[in-house]
Amino acid sequence: MLKGKTALVTGSTSGIGLAMARALAREGANIVLNGFGDAATLAAVEREIQSLGVQTLYHGADMSKPAEIEDMMRAAAARFGGVDVLVNNAGIQYVSPIENFPPERWDAIIAINLSSAFHTIRLALPAMKQANWGRIINIASVHGLVASVDKSAYVAAKHGIVGLTKEVALETATTGVTCNAICPGWVLTPLVQKQVDARAARDGLTNDAAKRSLLAEKQPSQDFVTADQLAALALFLCSDAGAQVRGAAWNMDGGWYAQ
Numbered sequence: 234m235l236k237g238k239t240a241l242v243t244g245s246t247s248g249i250g251l252a253m254a255r256a257l258a259r260e261g262a263n264i265v266l267n268g269f270g271d272a273a274t275l276a277a278v279e280r281e282i283q284s285l286g287v288q289t290l291y292h293g294a295d296m297s298k299p300a301e302i303e304d305m306m307r308a309a310a311a312r313f314g315g316v317d318v319l320v321n322n323a324g325i326q327y328v329s330p331i332e333n334f335p336p337e338r339w340d341a342i343i344a345i346n347l348s349s350a351f352h353t354i355r356l357a358l359p360a361m362k363q364a365n366w367g368r369i370i371n372i373a374s375v376h377g378l379v380a381s382v383d384k385s386a387y388v389a390a391k392h393g394i395v396g397l398t399k400e401v402a403l404e405t406a407t408t409g410v411t412c413n414a415i416c417p418g419w420v421l422t423p424l425v426q427k428q429v430d431a432r433a434a435r436d437g438l439t440n441d442a443a444k445r446s447l448l449a450e451k452q453p454s455q456d457f458v459t460a461d462q463l464a465a466l467a468l469f470l471c472s473d474a475g476a477q478v479r480g481a482a483w484n485m486d487g488g489w490y491a492q
């Protein structure tokens with residue numbers, strides 16, 4: 234479906250982003266990889282994606298730094314001529330009551346989880362418009378639709394990216410470029426495992442009991458969403474069938490938002 238196209242996935246060295254990169258590569262897209270990791274991890278990720286028969290470019294841009302994002306977008310254009318599918322996925326979490334929330338953590342979350350998407354979109358859009366085809370997929374969260382306590386920066390950033398998604402969808406509405414958000418519930422990635430570990434320590438629970446307690450609080454299915462399920466939704470948004478899905482904030486959350 235995506236042969237000859239190029240997909241850039243921010244934060245694709247782990248979790249949801251890595252699953253997105255694999256799925257897009259299986260459809261034939263060349264992949265621009267981004268995210269942190271030690272040299273061995275980065276090399277293994279690149280080898281794995283290349284083994285799917287596509288070309289890769291890794292760029293280690295820190296998504297909190299606009300100049301590094303600009304450099305990554307220039308490198309993608311130089312290597313592949315532009316980005317056809319842009320998945321804004323890089324994200325971090327920090328959990329604390331707002332009175333004690335460190336201002337530098339707020340700034341980092343807003344920069345990485347929200348402002349980075351503004352920068353990648355503004356830089357990717359001219360080539361997408363020229364080709365009259367493009368897919369922008371913002372990995373928001375169910376926290377883009379509802380709040381939870383102690384996640385002020387995350388909830389603000391995710392609500393912000395849902396708003397940005399709608400706005401970009403309107404700016405591109407008469408073109409072949411679409412912009413949508415995916416809003417996952419709990420997915421068992423390193424980002425969530427940290428919250429499971431914190432709960433296990435706080436409540437004296439085993440790892441399994443802490444997972445069950447986390448799910449019971451918010452996710453009616455009592456089961457994690459998988460990164461592969463989210464990647465399948467992203468592929469649908471890339472397909473012709475998805476061409477008129479515009480400005481959506483599509484939750485895949487085990488029923489979290491239905492409550």
Ligand code: NAD
Nearest residue numbers: 244246247248249268269295296323324374419420422424
């Ligand atoms: P993860 O921690 O497994 O992966 C995050 C990725 O982002 C990694 O590749 C990491 O290196 C990269 N990253 C972090 N800071 C970066 C920076 N400054 N510059 C470049 N890359 C950076 O997390 P995940 O759970 O896969 O999360 C991916 C996205 O999905 C995030 O935006 C997160 O908010 C969102 N999300 C996750 C869940 C969940 O339950 N896991 C739920 C809803 C939304």
